Amino acid sequence: MITVGYALTGSFCTFSKAIKQMEKLVAAGYKVVPIMSQFSFETDTRFGLAEDFRYQIVKITGNDIIHTIVEAEPIGPNAMFDVLVISPATGSTIAKIANGINDTAVTMAAKAHLRNGKPLVIAVSTNDALSASAQNIGRLFNAKNIFFVPMAQDDINKKPTSIVADFDLVLPAVEAALEGKQLQPVILQ
DSSP states (O other), X not given: OOEEEEEEOSOGGGHHHHHHHHHXXXXXXXXXXXXXXXXXXXXXXXTBOHHHHHHXXXXXXXXXXXXXXXXXXXXXXXXXXXXXXXXXXXXHHHXXXXXXXXXXXXXXXXXXXXXXXXXXXXXXXXXXXXXXXXXXHHHHHTSTTEEEOOEEEEETTTEEEEEEEOGGGHHHHHHHHHTTOOOSOSBOO
């Protein structure tokens, strides 16, 4: 059975979409191990209570949530995942991965996983993808074993630099990444 690490970071407005993709992966026969940044694990927002999200995630996956750096560190040495997904991936998380900063469970999971030469799939969700985060996204496009869920601008009038992944393409992006391929097209209209 293929094991997917599935990490969520603080783009709370997309949590419901991301969690739905966990369900699709489980339904497709993948073992899914959830990971959350501490902020995502603990924070209640207008989009929902942290406790409710955690309950849904554990119920869907049947696995406890990795949410500390200490819990994430063994991911690499134990080669826990065939593929790691970060969905949603905030600009902050993308910047940390692009610059080798490992100060959350999710960034540690990415570092630990990538050391094994296995695919990392990123579902971008950030308001500054076409401004401050653009250079970091560009760096990751050029990095070995990093793949992206196809994405598009989500509100060109109110948020002209914002990009959000098409969460319905997480499963196809994972399947392509497992074959060493980037799902195309990357930029959607």
